[in-house]
Amino acid sequence: xxKVIITGSNGLLGQSLLNLLLQNSAAYQVIGFSRGINxxxxxxxxxxxxxxxxxxLLETHLLNLQPDFIINTAxxxxxxxxxxxxxxxxxxxxxxxxxLVNVAAQINAHLIHLSTDFIFDGLQGNYKETAxxxxxxxxxxxxxxxxxxxxxxxxxxxxxxxxxxxGQVFDQRxxxxxxxxxxxxxxxxxxxxVNDQFRTPTYVADLALACKISMDMRSKxxxxxxxxxxxxxxxxxxQIASVFELDASYIKAVSTSRLNQxxxxxxxxxxxxxxxxxxxxxxxxxxxxxxxxxxxxAFNEHI
Numbered sequence: 001x002x003k004v005i006i007t008g009s010n011g012l013l014g015q016s017l018l019n020l021l022l023q024n025s026a027a028y029q030v031i032g033f034s035r036g037i038n039x040x041x042x043x044x045x046x047x048x049x050x051x052x053x054x055x056x057l058l059e060t061h062l063l064n065l066q067p068d069f070i071i072n073t074a075x076x077x078x079x080x081x082x083x084x085x086x087x088x089x090x091x092x093x094x095x096x097x098x099x100l101v102n103v104a105a106q107i108n109a110h111l112i113h114l115s116t117d118f119i120f121d122g123l124q125g126n127y128k129e130t131a132x133x134x135x136x137x138x139x140x141x142x143x144x145x146x147x148x149x150x151x152x153x154x155x156x157x158x159x160x161x162x163x164x165x166x167g168q169v170f171d172q173r174x175x176x177x178x179x180x181x182x183x184x185x186x187x188x189x190x191x192x193x194v195n196d197q198f199r200t201p202t203y204v205a206d207l208a209l210a211c212k213i214s215m216d217m218r219s220k221x222x223x224x225x226x227x228x229x230x231x232x233x234x235x236x237x238x239q240i241a242s243v244f245e246l247d248a249s250y251i252k253a254v255s256t257s258r259l260n261q262x263x264x265x266x267x268x269x270x271x272x273x274x275x276x277x278x279x280x281x282x283x284x285x286x287x288x289x290x291x292x293x294x295x296x297x298a299f300n301e302h303i
Contacts, residue, residue: 003029004215005067007052007096008074010034012176013114015169016208017071018042031065033058034074041170053091055099062103069215070100071112075143079118082139083263093142094149101153110156112214114207117163117199117226119144122266125198125230129161129222129275137263147222158214160207163226163269164236167204168298177201178291181237185246195234195253198268200226203290205297206282213280223279224271229286236287243291 004021008014009032018040021028031046032038038047050057052074062070075093076082082089097113104111118140119133135141150157166178175183178201184191202225210225231239234253241248256265276282 001029002027002069002215003031003065003067004069004071005031005033005062005065007033007070007072007100009047010036010039010171011073012165012167012169012172012174012204013073013207013211015040015171016167016204017073017211018045019169020205020208020212031067033061039171039173052096055095058096058099059103062100062109063107066107067109069110069112070104071211071215072097072100073114075114077139079137079139079265080262082142083137086138089138089142093139094145097146097149101149101155104155105153110158110215110218111150112158112160112211113146113150115147115159115161116140116143117161117269117271118266119147119161120266120269122268125268125270126272127224127269128272129224136266139263156218156220158219159222160210160214160225161222161271162202162207162224163271164199164201165204165207166201167294169204177233177236178240178294181240181251182244182246185241185244185248185250188247188250190250190252191237192252192254192258193234193237194256194259195232196255196267197233197265198230198270199233199236200228200230200270201236201287201290202226203294205294206284206290210276210280210282213282217280219280223276224273225276225282226271226273226284227287227290228273228284230268230270231287239288239291243288243295
């Protein structure tokens with residue numbers, strides 16, 4: 001049996017991973033680490049409540065449990081909050097990773113870590129795993145630092161870079177683009193959506209599956225995980241309206257400059273997925289296909 005620790009098990013990806021791995025409880029012993037009470041709605045796994053930035057406490061638990069794999073889904077991902085509170089951002093996005101790497105080296109654990117398209121400046125788009133990073137904001141800087149810690153460590157690691165993750169889980173404290181657009185349109189509220197930023201959004205079920213595949217294959221190195229069609233965020237919102245049969249006339253296109261956001265966003269990201277298809281045998285679909293699947297799965301289960 002493979003012993004897996006999921007850090008950030010209360011989050012969107014954390015809960016999705018729990019649900020996926022616990023389908024095969026004979027193969028995986030799953031332990032969740034997160035702050036506060038267990039929010040997954042499940043009691044068929046071991047849960048440890050802790051502040052993940054408490055390196056001594058985290059180290060003690062990891063050394064006691066001796067996992068084969070650590071999947072680090074914990075991060076401060078609110079881009080403007082990272083810009084406003086760099087100390088908190090570094091504590092979770094960098095300090096936590098340093099602790100995980102140190103312990104992984106001691107117990108010979110394989111560390112799977114999530115990263116982001118925001119390590120890039122958005123001038124090129126369609127980024128390969130080998131593309132040169134140039135983050136425009138502090139969130140991107142912190143995630144690039146975490147990648148460098150892994151690459152300089154003498155451990156087995158996998159970095160999964162992803163873009164604009166969406167989905168729905170049992171107890172969801174943070175919204176995401178799909179849920180927010182859906183909610184606003186259901187309320188018939190006008191929303192302003194940028195038409196000059198381009199992304200390939202990622203369905204959280206696919207990201208969880210990519211984590212599992214990486215673990216099962218013991219794949220090492222960097223992989224891109226996202227949908228396969230580059231869209232403006234305005235086009236993304238239009239497709240959300242279409243799939244959920246909502247009135248798209250409430251969606252108003254605006255330029256990024258109108259939003260006056262604290263942190264700069266890259267204009268165009270998106271990933272080259274050829275390495276992911278070849279090595280992980282994982283074949284991402286279009287956003288609208290994923291969205292249809294999300295609608296059929298999540299809303300039958302949770303709503």
